Amino acid sequence: MRGSRRYWEERAAKALMLLSLGLVVGSLLVILGVVAVKGFSALTWQMLTQTPRGGYYLGKEGGILNAILGSLYLGAGATALAFAVSLPVALYLRVFAGQASVPARVVRFAMDLLWGVPSIVYGALGFVVMVLLGLRASLGAAILTVSLFELPILVRAMDEVLRMVPAEIDEASYSVGATRSETAFRVVTRQALPGLLTAVLLAFGRGIGDTASVLFTAGFTDRVPTSLCAPAATLPLAVFFQLGSPIPEVRNRAYAAAAVLTLIVFAVSLLGRGLARMAARNVVR
Amino acid sequence: MNQTHLQIRDLSVWYGARQVLRNVSLDIPDRQITAILGPSGCGKTTLLRSLNRLLETDADVRLEGQVLVDGENIYAAGGDLTRIRRKMGLLSQKPQVLPMSIYDNVAYGPRIHGERDRRRLDGIVERQLRVAGLWDEVSDRLRSPATRLSIGQQQRLCLARGLAVGPEIILGDEPTSALDPKASRNVEERLLDLKQDYTIVLVTHILRQAKRIADHVVFLYLGEVVEAGPAREFFAHPRQELTRQYLDGVIS
Numbered sequence: 459m460r461g462s463r464r465y466w467e468e469r470a471a472k473a474l475m476l477l478s479l480g481l482v483v484g485s486l487l488v489i490l491g492v493v494a495v496k497g498f499s500a501l502t503w504q505m506l507t508q509t510p511r512g513g514y515y516l517g518k519e520g521g522i523l524n525a526i527l528g529s530l531y532l533g534a535g536a537t538a539l540a541f542a543v544s545l546p547v548a549l550y551l552r553v554f555a556g557q558a559s560v561p562a563r564v565v566r567f568a569m570d571l572l573w574g575v576p577s578i579v580y581g582a583l584g585f586v587v588m589v590l591l592g593l594r595a596s597l598g599a600a601i602l603t604v605s606l607f608e609l610p611i612l613v614r615a616m617d618e619v620l621r622m623v624p625a626e627i628d629e630a631s632y633s634v635g636a637t638r639s640e641t642a643f644r645v646v647t648r649q650a651l652p653g654l655l656t657a658v659l660l661a662f663g664r665g666i667g668d669t670a671s672v673l674f675t676a677g678f679t680d681r682v683p684t685s686l687c688a689p690a691a692t693l694p695l696a697v698f699f700q701l702g703s704p705i706p707e708v709r710n711r712a713y714a715a716a717a718v719l720t721l722i723v724f725a726v727s728l729l730g731r732g733l734a735r736m737a738a739r740n741v742v743r
Numbered sequence: 744m745n746q747t748h749l750q751i752r753d754l755s756v757w758y759g760a761r762q763v764l765r766n767v768s769l770d771i772p773d774r775q776i777t778a779i780l781g782p783s784g785c786g787k788t789t790l791l792r793s794l795n796r797l798l799e800t801d802a803d804v805r806l807e808g809q810v811l812v813d814g815e816n817i818y819a820a821g822g823d824l825t826r827i828r829r830k831m832g833l834l835s836q837k838p839q840v841l842p843m844s845i846y847d848n849v850a851y852g853p854r855i856h857g858e859r860d861r862r863r864l865d866g867i868v869e870r871q872l873r874v875a876g877l878w879d880e881v882s883d884r885l886r887s888p889a890t891r892l893s894i895g896q897q898q899r900l901c902l903a904r905g906l907a908v909g910p911e912i913i914l915g916d917e918p919t920s921a922l923d924p925k926a927s928r929n930v931e932e933r934l935l936d937l938k939q940d941y942t943i944v945l946v947t948h949i950l951r952q953a954k955r956i957a958d959h960v961v962f963l964y965l966g967e968v969v970e971a972g973p974a975r976e977f978f979a980h981p982r983q984e985l986t987r988q989y990l991d992g993v994i995s
């Protein structure tokens with residue numbers, strides 16, 4: 459065996475896999491490292507707890523509380539809205555249409571296309587609709603746009619999760635006289651809950667971090683948004699604007715804002731994982 | 744002749760172009776155990792699934808003929824599917840518990856049919872778990888997930904879940920095939936107790952099981968009823984050559 463062709467093939471395949479794994483983990487660590495090193499050194503308590511004061515963008519007093527809260531509102535709102543629309547779609551395909559049916563294939567194809575549409579296009583669409591209706595850039599408009607952007611991610615991820623639910627579970631529910639929708643919401647959803655939570659996490663992470671879709675729709679303001687009609691600052695744009703500054707302190711604050719954004723996604727991921735583990739208690743394997 | 748709960752009239756079923764049941768007509772005797780026997784692929788499970796209209800969940804199925812439950816054709820247009828299925832409890836080959844607690848598994852059916860009262864639900868859950876012979880094993884952990892139960896316990900939980908909606912008929916699709924001999928025995932004993940109150944239809948490929956518990960036997964071969972009759976006669980004096988060959992193990 460040793461020295462034979464198959465032996466060396468095995469070695470080469472393993473080396474390739476390890477190389478790829480190293481690349482993936484390595485680039486993650488580099489990104490996190492840059493954000494952490496550059497970000498945390500510039501990060502102060504003041505940045506987290508205050509809104510920008512006069513001259514903040516020239517390196518003076520203030521913080522990015524406006525963007526932190528704006529992004530949280532936006533991420534939570536858009537994900538909740540997209541979830542409320544996509545769960546019924548995915549359940550419909552699973553329980554009513556059947557997952558090999560024509561509607562299921564059409565929806566899957568459409569969602570794959572939408573997934574590939576760049577987020578700036580969603581931003582442009584949102585902008586066009588806003589102008590058409592005579593609306594200003596606002597938190598509400600941004601939530602709508604970002605939820606549209608998250609929709610294909612959620613529908614496709616949920617669709618895949620629901621495909622894993624065995625048909626026998628539906629039958630067990632039907633056999634005691636449950637209707638299809640009762641089966642969908644009370645049984646299939648519960649069985650798939652951990653996976654559904656993961657899908658929501660994925661969508662939240664993509665939504666809160668996306669820049670292009672909020673560029674024209676959210677606006678930017680130094681104040682914390684108090685209504686859906688008010689414009690809202692967001693962390694991606696806070697990074698974008700500050701990174702373009704000629705002043706080094708302001709550029710460092712861009713990294714601090716990026717670190718905060720990364721931490722939020724990280725914290726939400728951990729929370730979601732915890733919830734998913736709890737939800738997995740009842741899942742039938 | 745008196746009508747029985749469950750009658751099958753000229754039932755034929757096709758999957759695509761392949762016919763799997765041919766003009767099956769049967770009167771399933773009330774409050775007895777009827778075993779459907781036959782080699783694998785003969786249409787046993789299809790016949791059973793046609794009785795509570797679960798076949799329709801499969802694509803590409805065509806069906807002709809009638810299944811009468813209390814004289815009502817369940818395939819008549821406008822039949823209320825949930826009401827029909829409620830009349831029958833189903834035990835599948837692999838026990839399929841729902842992703843919830845032991846208590847909620849049994850309470851699932853009654854809740855769906857509108858029972859909200861806590862005390863009445865408690866009563867139903869305890870009663871049906873006792874009937875299924877599971878109460879003593881789980882009464883102290885009703886809130887724990889049903890998946891923690893052993894597979895034999897899960898099958899009895901499925902029995903309790905089916906009984907909780909007040910059916911008249913119990914359908915079993917090789918309900919002991921995934922169980923060890925002791926758990927199988929336990930399920931068989933439950934079925935023997937239950938035939939005082941329920942009409943039981945049992946698909947099985949185990950001849951000895953049919954001999955042990957069936958009152959009535961239907962022998963299916965290639966989608967046709969070859970012979971049907973009281974179990975004792977069926978096993979002692981089979982009338983058909985095919986039946987004899989099956990009993991001797993020539994075809995299986």
